[in-house]
Amino acid sequence: MPLSGKQYSTLQLWKLLTRAAILLLVSMNKDNVSSSLSMPATNTNIKSSGTLIGTGILGGVDRSSDDSTKASGLRKLYPPIEPYNTGFLDVGSGHSVYYEECGNKDGKPVVFIHGGPGGGCTTSNRCFFDPELYRIILIDQRGSGRSKPTADLTDNTTWDLVKDLELLRETLGIEKWMLFGGSWGSTLSLVYAIEHPERVTELVLRGIFLMKHEELQFFFQYGTSMLFPDAYLAYSQHIPESERGDLIGAYYKRLTSQDKATREAAAKYWTTWEMSTSFLKPNVEYIEKGDDPEFAAAFARIETHYFVNLGWLPTPDHILENIDKIRHIPTFFTHGRYDVVCPFKSAFDLSQAFPEAEFVVCGQSGHSASEDEHTSELVMACDRFAGKKP
Numbered sequence: 547m548p549l550s551g552k553q554y555s556t557l558q559l560w561k562l563l564t565r566a567a568i569l570l571l572v573s574m575n576k577d578n579v580s581s582s583l584s585m586p587a588t589n590t591n592i593k594s595s596g597t598l599i600g601t602g603i604l605g606g607v608d609r610s611s612d613d614s615t616k617a618s619g620l621r622k623l624y625p626p627i628e629p630y631n632t633g634f635l636d637v638g639s640g641h642s643v644y645y646e647e648c649g650n651k652d653g654k655p656v657v658f659i660h661g662g663p664g665g666g667c668t669t670s671n672r673c674f675f676d677p678e679l680y681r682i683i684l685i686d687q688r689g690s691g692r693s694k695p696t697a698d699l700t701d702n703t704t705w706d707l708v709k710d711l712e713l714l715r716e717t718l719g720i721e722k723w724m725l726f727g728g729s730w731g732s733t734l735s736l737v738y739a740i741e742h743p744e745r746v747t748e749l750v751l752r753g754i755f756l757m758k759h760e761e762l763q764f765f766f767q768y769g770t771s772m773l774f775p776d777a778y779l780a781y782s783q784h785i786p787e788s789e790r791g792d793l794i795g796a797y798y799k800r801l802t803s804q805d806k807a808t809r810e811a812a813a814k815y816w817t818t819w820e821m822s823t824s825f826l827k828p829n830v831e832y833i834e835k836g837d838d839p840e841f842a843a844a845f846a847r848i849e850t851h852y853f854v855n856l857g858w859l860p861t862p863d864h865i866l867e868n869i870d871k872i873r874h875i876p877t878f879f880t881h882g883r884y885d886v887v888c889p890f891k892s893a894f895d896l897s898q899a900f901p902e903a904e905f906v907v908c909g910q911s912g913h914s915a916s917e918d919e920h921t922s923e924l925v926m927a928c929d930r931f932a933g934k935k936p
Contacts, residue, residue, distance in 0.1 A: 624676060643686065656726055696843065722745050737857075746875050
């Protein structure tokens with residue numbers, strides 16, 4: 547039925563008022579957000595009070611009180627260091643696991659637990675910790691990094707890695723240690739702590755990953771694909787259309803193929819997809835890791851091996867169901883608001899189940915620990931746990 551002139555005028559007025567109200571609300575919200583994100587780095591009396599929904603603490607902005615970094619407002623990694631001890635640990639099943647020690651031999655023990663699984667450690671991983679205060683231990687998990695044999699899946703499960711950590715701790719004569727891990731490293735850290743809470747002094751985590759089906763589907767199947775359709779195109783189209791309903795399974799099939807060329811091609815596309823989405827601002831050097839056949843082989847093979855088996859965890863929600871076992875352990879974790887590798891919901895769920903932990907939201911970051919906000923927050927947390935005063 548056509549509108550009368552009066553009805554039409556009333557409708558137009560209602561539309562204008564509604565639009566004005568929406569614009570006013572957006573403007574007010576924008577002012578509130580921008581004011582929290584543009585705090586002067588030199589004003590240490592102003593504290594970020596939270597994110598848009600009041601979750602955690604807004605990280606990165608005006609939280610560094612180190613005089614040397616006030617200009618930028620963010621802490622950096624400590625200078626590069628070399629290990630004073632390296633070795634290989636025979637963990638059985640043909641695996642020889644690489645480890646190293648850096649920093650102060652008599653310092654506070656911390657073990658760096660790398661991501662992936664299959665990622666291996668890098669030299670920069672040593673530098674989140676003050677080398678005068680920490681005894682810094684790095685370990686390449688089975689089949690990863692410098693551990694031998696590369697990309698081997700034999701007896702390579704979450705529970706084997708937990709045992710390896712215990713063997714390393716005992717071998718080095720350490721009673722308790724701090725765990726530092728991001729992404730898959732956060733998963734393994736949490737699982738280890740749940741199994742051996744008496745051996746953990748603190749947890750410092752980043753990019754929370756709970757090894758849940760919903761997380762894997764979001765990143766590898768359908769979710770991140772909506773945000774990075776350009777990168778997703780090559781990743782998905784490497785697999786025939788008839789198999790694209792289960793990309794993890796399809797890649798695992800190829801990465802465990804007897805044909806070397808098939809394995810290497812799948813490893814390249816899988817690794818490039820993850821490296822292309824790990825930073826808020828794409829990092830070319832990181833993306834090019836997909837072109838390194840040795841790194842990509844270990845990374846992709848081991849990841850898919852763990853993911854098709856959901857980490858061999860006994861229940862789909864194993865970590866959160868057992869979180870009460872570790873809520874007494876001092877814990878700090880960050881998560882990037884725009885992390886599309888490990889969805890923000892995972893960190894939010896952990897914060898709800900573990901309210902005693904300090905949860906910092908890096909509001910201008912993605913997934914990588916190398917992003918400025920993550921780096922700053924993690925370095926400061928490690929300083930605090932070592933008793934270092936700003």
